Amino acid sequence: xxxxxSIGGGKGGSGKSFIAxxxxxxxxxxxxxxxxxxxxxxxxxxxxLLGQRIPEKGLDVYIDKRASSLEEVALSTxxxxxxxxxxxxxxxxIANIFYAQKLKIINAIKNLPFDYILLDLGPGTNxxxxxxxxxxxxxxxxxxxxxxxxxxxxxxxxxxYLRKLKLSLKEANMWxxxxxxxxxxxxxxxxxxxxxxxxxxxxxPEKGRIFEDLLSDLEFRLILNKFRGQVNENLGEQLVEVxxxxxxxxxxxxxxxxxxNRVYESIIARNIFIAKYPYTKTVSDLQNMVRDLTGEKxxxxxxxxxx
Ligand SMILES: Nc1ncnc2c1ncn2[C@@H]1O[C@H](COP(=O)(O)OP(=O)(O)O)[C@@H](O)[C@H]1O
Ligand SMILES: [Mg+2]
Numbered sequence: 001x002x003x004x005x006s007i008g009g010g011k012g013g014s015g016k017s018f019i020a021x022x023x024x025x026x027x028x029x030x031x032x033x034x035x036x037x038x039x040x041x042x043x044x045x046x047x048x049l050l051g052q053r054i055p056e057k058g059l060d061v062y063i064d065k066r067a068s069s070l071e072e073v074a075l076s077t078x079x080x081x082x083x084x085x086x087x088x089x090x091x092x093x094i095a096n097i098f099y100a101q102k103l104k105i106i107n108a109i110k111n112l113p114f115d116y117i118l119l120d121l122g123p124g125t126n127x128x129x130x131x132x133x134x135x136x137x138x139x140x141x142x143x144x145x146x147x148x149x150x151x152x153x154x155x156x157x158x159x160x161y162l163r164k165l166k167l168s169l170k171e172a173n174m175w176x177x178x179x180x181x182x183x184x185x186x187x188x189x190x191x192x193x194x195x196x197x198x199x200x201x202x203x204x205p206e207k208g209r210i211f212e213d214l215l216s217d218l219e220f221r222l223i224l225n226k227f228r229g230q231v232n233e234n235l236g237e238q239l240v241e242v243x244x245x246x247x248x249x250x251x252x253x254x255x256x257x258x259x260x261n262r263v264y265e266s267i268i269a270r271n272i273f274i275a276k277y278p279y280t281k282t283v284s285d286l287q288n289m290v291r292d293l294t295g296e297k298x299x300x301x302x303x304x305x306x307x
Contacts, residue, residue: 003115004109004116004138005023006132008121008139009143009153010152014144014149016142019286020120022273023286023290024082027290030290032294034081034117035114037109037120038059038084038087039121040121041059041090052084055088057075058089059090063105070085070108102128106135127163133160134164134167137218137219140220143222143223144224145226153222157243158247162196164214164215165215166182168214177204178196181199192247193215194248197211200212218248220250220252222240223289240253254289255289255292256285257289258280258282258285259282
């Protein structure tokens with residue numbers, strides 16, 4: 001069965017690309033056929049984390065219609081079973097991609113013939129990043145323990161919900177009904193997409209519930225990267241509890257990834273960290289996540305806050 005995971009979180013430098021590359025490598029080593037898609041349009045760098053020079057082709061060739069399928073531009077890497085769709089060669093203006101092109105890319109990604117499709121996203125909350133994040137039914141949010149990163153991740157989460165709601169309302173031709181409230185929400189006058197749902201439910205309980213179900217069906221996991229000894233060990237779980245209480249109860253904690261100076265050194269030397277330092281805590285944390293994603297780890301009993 002094909003599984004798609006998007007890896008996002010709002011803040012640059014939190015480790016999204018490092019985690020995407022590392023999970024991709026470990027899943028490939030598990031015998032899965034994996035493709036990494038570099039969707040940090042305009043600032044792609046996944047190839048560097050795989051120890052590679054600039055790939056000779058990627059998304060650009062597909063966008064320019066020089067390839068008939070997206071699979072054709074998935075390049076093999078030095079790791080057997082692992083492929084990369086790079087966006088390095090895309091025009092510098094690629095970040096302002098046309099809507100129709102974006103839809104074409106989104107559909108093509110959903111149909112890529114791989115066991116695992118990992119989407120590495122850029123920072124910020126622009127519409128492209130949110131739309132790419134929403135390609136996957138399961139999203140991984142990456143944060144670090146710093147308050148700034150946590151804050152950005154919460155903003156990113158709310159933006160994902162709001163974008164999902166907006167697109168669904170437009171699709172159902174209901175956008176005009178609550179345009180005023182959506183404007184208030186985007187200006188910060190309404191605190192959360194949940195407030196908007198309450199307004200919708202009050203106006204039309206039946207349709208309102210349909211939108212509520214759409215949002216609560218999304219599945220998210222949180223990763224706490226650059227974890228160090230002095231950080232509260234339960235921070236990740238506590239953050240997930242806050243998300244489940246204040247957003248929708250759709251969050252689980254995937255785990256901590258330990259900080260290791262050698263990650264930086266490996267990137268500078270263009271070495272693959274997990275290949276060079278396989279016996280570190282950081283790699284064992286990543287391996288635990290892979291066991292969870294492949295279903296090898298027993299599911300813990302899920303205790304979610306009641307809303
Ligand atoms: N677990 C970690 N331990 C130490 N350094 C890390 C770790 N994860 C990421 N880094 C460092 O953070 C930098 C930014 O990571 P990157 O994956 O490029 O972030 P993002 O894609 O979120 O912008 C990397 O260049 C690396 O030096
Ligand atoms: Mg990145």
